Amino acid sequence: MPLGDPTIDPRLLPLLRDDLAAASYTVDGVEDFLGPLAAAALHREQAVPALRVARAALGGATETASGQTEASREPRAVLTALFLLGLEVTRADVDAALPTVGTDGATRLGLVVAAGTGPGDGVRALLDLRPYDAADATGPVSWWLASDLGELATGRRLAGDHVLGAGGASITLAQVTMRTPVGRVLDLGTGCGIQALHASRHAGAVVATDISRRALRFAEFNAALDQVHLDLREGSMLEPVAGELFDLVVSNPPFVITPRAAGTGTIPDYEYRDGGRAGDDLVRDLIQGVGDVLAPGGVAQLLGNWEHRRGEGWTERVGGWLDEAGLDGWVIQREVLDPAEYAETWIRDGGTTPEREPAEWAASYEAWLDDFATRDVEAVGFGIVTLRKPVAPSGTSLRRLEEHTGSVRQPLGGHLAASLAAHDWLEATDDAALAAARLTVAPDVSEERYLTPGAGDPNVVIIRQGDGLGRGIQASAGLAALVGASDGELSVGQLTAAIASLFEVPAGELAGELLPAVRGLVRDGFLTPAP
Structure with missing residues (x-):
C-alpha cells in the first residue's frame, strides 16, 4: 500500500515553502551538501555514497541542561536524509530544519510520521519531497x-x-x-x-x-x-x-x-x-x-x-x-x-x-x-x-x-517551434519566391572540411548545426558556397548566379540542385529568412 497522501493546508503550505527556501533545500543546495561524487551517484539511482555523506552529517548531537537531545545538524542535510534517502531523523532534527512548520505541521501535511512527541523520537518521511x-x-x-x-x-x-x-x-x-x-x-x-x-x-x-x-x-x-x-x-x-x-x-x-x-x-x-x-x-x-x-x-x-x-x-x-x-x-x-x-x-x-x-x-x-x-x-x-x-x-x-x-x-522546444514555422513559410513560398528571398546563416552553424593531405580542395564538406538536433549535412561545393555567403544581403537567386559563374556551370542547372537543398536547410534551421 502507498505510504501516504499529501494534505493541503492553506495556512501551512506558505510556511513550508519559506522553510524549504531558508534551508537551502534546492537542487544546488542538495548537490553542494552531497558533493559531486555522491550527487552524481544519486542521479544514477545509487544511494550508498549519499547515505555515507548523510549519516556522517547526522552523526553528532548535543544535550541541553535538562538532558534532552538538541539537533545541531544542517537543515538541508536533515531534509535530504529524510525526503530523498528515506533515513530516520529525530523530531528535534525536523523541528530545526523546518522551524515554522515543525514536525507537527509536516505531519498534518502528510509528509512525515513521528514515533513520539519527544525531541529524540524518530521521524520518517511518508512522501518524497524534493527540489x-x-x-x-x-x-x-x-x-x-x-x-x-x-x-x-x-x-x-x-x-x-x-x-x-x-x-x-x-x-x-x-x-x-x-x-x-x-x-x-x-x-x-x-x-x-x-x-x-x-x-x-x-x-x-x-x-x-x-x-x-x-x-x-x-x-x-x-x-x-x-x-x-x-x-x-x-x-x-x-x-x-x-x-x-x-x-x-x-x-x-x-x-x-x-x-x-x-x-x-x-x-x-x-x-x-x-x-x-x-x-x-x-x-x-x-x-x-x-x-x-x-x-x-x-x-x-x-x-x-x-x-x-x-x-x-x-x-x-x-x-x-x-x-x-x-x-x-x-x-x-x-x-x-x-x-x-x-x-x-x-x-x-x-x-x-x-x-x-x-x-x-x-x-x-x-x-x-x-x-x-x-x-x-x-x-x-x-x-x-x-x-x-x-x-x-x-x-x-x-x-x-x-x-x-x-x-x-x-x-528542444524552441527549435521544434521554429522548424514548424519554417515549414509553414516554405509551404507558402514557391521556387521563384525562394530564389528572391534573402537568407542568413543561423549563429550555431559551423562548417567542417575534410581534405586528403596535400590536396587543395576538400573531399567532404559538412554543414553542422550546434543547436536543436545537432544535424550534420554533407554539402556540395556549390551549397557550401551559398551557405557561406548567406548574410542577408543578396537573394538566393543572386548568390546562385554568382556561384554558377564562378564554377562555370549553367545557372539554371545549379539552381535545380541548390533550391531543394536550401529548402531543407531552412526547414531545419540552418538558414533563416532575413528580416
Whole structure:
C-alpha cells in the first residue's frame, strides 16, 4: 500500500515553502551538501555514497541542561536524509530544519510520521519531497515536488498506484514542449503535475487530467505549494475534456507495452506507466483521437513507444496512424530497444530484480518475450510525437518521420517551434519566391572540411548545426558556397548566379540542385529568412 497522501493546508503550505527556501533545500543546495561524487551517484539511482555523506552529517548531537537531545545538524542535510534517502531523523532534527512548520505541521501535511512527541523520537518521511530545477523554452524554473517514495528510499517494490515524480521521460517532455504563449493547455495523464506546472508559465488556463485519484491529489498539492492554479479532473484519456478544445495538449501517457495475455498475472500493473491496452494500442489511439480536442492550429506533443513488427517498417506503421489522425505529424524516434532489453528495463523499473526475486524475474521476462512473439515484434521504438491540427481546408501538409538517436541540445522546444514555422513559410513560398528571398546563416552553424593531405580542395564538406538536433549535412561545393555567403544581403537567386559563374556551370542547372537543398536547410534551421 502507498505510504501516504499529501494534505493541503492553506495556512501551512506558505510556511513550508519559506522553510524549504531558508534551508537551502534546492537542487544546488542538495548537490553542494552531497558533493559531486555522491550527487552524481544519486542521479544514477545509487544511494550508498549519499547515505555515507548523510549519516556522517547526522552523526553528532548535543544535550541541553535538562538532558534532552538538541539537533545541531544542517537543515538541508536533515531534509535530504529524510525526503530523498528515506533515513530516520529525530523530531528535534525536523523541528530545526523546518522551524515554522515543525514536525507537527509536516505531519498534518502528510509528509512525515513521528514515533513520539519527544525531541529524540524518530521521524520518517511518508512522501518524497524534493527540489526541482529545469530549463524549458520559457527559461529556468525552480519548484518543489511531492511524489511517492521510490524503491531507493523504501527498499520495496513500487505499489500499483505509485505516483511517480519527475522522471527522465517527464523531464524530456518538458524540454521538448513548445512554449509559445497560448490560451488553453491540456496535460493528459498529469501524474504529479510536472507538465501542468510548466504549462502554467505560458498558458492562460491549464486543465490536467489523470485516471488516478492519488496522482491528482499530488498534483493539487504541488500546484498549491508552488503557487500555481490548475483545473484538475479525474478520468481516462480524453473523457474528462470531451467536447472542449485546446491550443496545446501535452502528454507523457502510460505508454509502456505490458503483457496482457492470460497467465501473466504475476506482472504488476502500475498506473503511472500501464494504460491497460495490448501492445502499442494506447499510443495509436491517442495519436488518432487527440485531434478531437485540438483547436484549429492547435498542437499536441507526447511521448510514446511503438512496436517494430517483422515485415513492417516503423515509419510505415506510425505513419499509418498519422494518416488516420488527419493531423500534421512529426515523429522523432530517439531510442530503439530489442524485446529483451525492453523487458529488462521495465521489470527493473517496477522494483523486481534477478538478485532479489529470481523466480519472479524469470516469469516476467518470459511473459514479456511471449507477448512480443505473438505480434512478431522485433524491437520497440521510443520517441517524440508532435501533431498539429490544420487550419486551412486543404488539410495536412507535414508528414515527417525520422530517427535521431544522437545527443540533442536541450531545451528542444524552441527549435521544434521554429522548424514548424519554417515549414509553414516554405509551404507558402514557391521556387521563384525562394530564389528572391534573402537568407542568413543561423549563429550555431559551423562548417567542417575534410581534405586528403596535400590536396587543395576538400573531399567532404559538412554543414553542422550546434543547436536543436545537432544535424550534420554533407554539402556540395556549390551549397557550401551559398551557405557561406548567406548574410542577408543578396537573394538566393543572386548568390546562385554568382556561384554558377564562378564554377562555370549553367545557372539554371545549379539552381535545380541548390533550391531543394536550401529548402531543407531552412526547414531545419540552418538558414533563416532575413528580416
